[in-house]
Structure formats: structure tokens, C-alpha cells
Amino acid sequence: MTENESYSIRIISKVGEAKSQFIESINLAKNGGFSEAKAMFKEGSRLFTEGHKVHMELLTKESNNEFSNLSLLLIHAEDQLNSAETLEIIAKDFIDLYEMVNSKIITKG
Amino acid sequence: MIIMKKLYLFCSAGMSTSILAAAIQNVADSHNLDIEVKSFSEKDIDRIVKEYEPDCILLGPQVKYLSNSISKKFSSTRPVMVISSEDYGLINGEVILKKAILRMKNFEKEGRK
Numbered sequence: 161m162t163e164n165e166s167y168s169i170r171i172i173s174k175v176g177e178a179k180s181q182f183i184e185s186i187n188l189a190k191n192g193g194f195s196e197a198k199a200m201f202k203e204g205s206r207l208f209t210e211g212h213k214v215h216m217e218l219l220t221k222e223s224n225n226e227f228s229n230l231s232l233l234l235i236h237a238e239d240q241l242n243s244a245e246t247l248e249i250i251a252k253d254f255i256d257l258y259e260m261v262n263s264k265i266i267t268k269g
Numbered sequence: 270m271i272i273m274k275k276l277y278l279f280c281s282a283g284m285s286t287s288i289l290a291a292a293i294q295n296v297a298d299s300h301n302l303d304i305e306v307k308s309f310s311e312k313d314i315d316r317i318v319k320e321y322e323p324d325c326i327l328l329g330p331q332v333k334y335l336s337n338s339i340s341k342k343f344s345s346t347r348p349v350m351v352i353s354s355e356d357y358g359l360i361n362g363e364v365i366l367k368k369a370i371l372r373m374k375n376f377e378k379e380g381r382k
Contacts (some may be wrong), residue, residue: 161360165288172285173358176331183334207354236284240331 164229167218171237174211178204179244182251189258197255204251208244215241273303275321276369278352279339280329283310289329289352292362293369304366311335318343325373327365330354348372 161169181204188197215238221227276293280286286308297304309317311332318326326349328336333351340349350372356365 161288161292166360169285169288169360170358173330173354176281176285176329176357177333177354180331180333187334233284233288236282240281 164231168233168237170214171211172240174207175241175244178207179247182247185251186254189255192262194259201251273305275323276304276306276325277323278308278327279311279314281331283308286329289360292360293366296362296366325369327352330357348376
């Protein structure tokens, strides 16, 4: 395995799982499990940060002219990073939103 | 008679998993195990499972959120397993293969009861 592949896979495994956690946290909130949703979200954020660190390492390497190989796999890794980042923002909002809706329903009912 | 086991991996695009599939295949080949490892996108899972009937379904950590619905659909006929992000990130073909074989063995045992 090349250095490029190893970096890409490390990013994908972290931010990919983060992405999955964010989606799951929205689903949990949808079904009223707010504390589980928030814990899941937190875990997702932690994984995302870890993946981000690997990406940062790679950026530092590139700026030091130690890395220049661009592959489709690395682009895919950055793609996963991007979508996880977007989902993090969305998931946070969705959990809050479902919580608000839920409390409104309870007070009205 | 030993029948070849099919170990199919699914992730969001089938891209990063293809490297992992190659790694697992390498380990299987080096131990002379009759196992076929392939990777696909989760979007094709219904068609692939119906057409090729894999003996074990492995999911990448990035599609972990689908494991419930996929287990519901297929876990009565074959084991469904999520690869941990640690094994995935290290491309730990040997560990993943061991876990998958164990799952298949347990599944067969339970099936015979």
C-alpha cells in the first residue's frame, strides 16, 4: 500500500464513521431519543476531528514539499470529509429542531 | 465438498473498500482459503445479494447507519457485520477475515440447531 492510500483510508475510516454517526443521531432524535442522539453526535464530532487531523497532517506535508501525489482515492477521502462536515452542522440543527417540536407537542397535548 | 465462500463488502461508493477487499483477498489466498472477496456500493446491495448470494455481508464504517435496515433484510439468511473504523483505517485484512470467518461459522452452527 502506498503512503497516499494509507492516508486516504485513514481519513475515510474516521470521517466516514463520523458521517454515519451524524445520520444515526438525526434518526435517534426523530424517534425522541435525545440523550442518545446527543451522545451519538458527540462521538461523531470526535471521529470527525480525528479524521481532520490526518488531513491536516497531509496538508502540512504538502506545504513542506514532502507529498505531491494526488489520487482519485484522496479526492474521495476529501469528499467524505466535506459531506461529514456538512452533516455535522445539519445534524446539530435537526436534533435541536426535533427536541423543540417534541416539547411543543407535549405541552400542547 | 468445500464450496467457495463469498465475502462481499459494501460501502458508500465501493471505492475505498476495494483496497480493503484486495487486502482481505490477499490474506485468504496466502492461507489457501477458498474465499472470494469483492466490494460494491451499498446502493446496489439488493441486486447484488439477490444475484450472487454472498455468504457474508461486510459493511464499511461509513455506512454503519444502514446496518439496522440491512440486517433486517438479510441477517436471516447470512451474517451481516460492520467493520470497525480501527480495522478499516489500518486495512487490517487478517483481523477482518478472521472475524468474518468466525461469524460465518457461528451462523452455520446456529442455523443447524
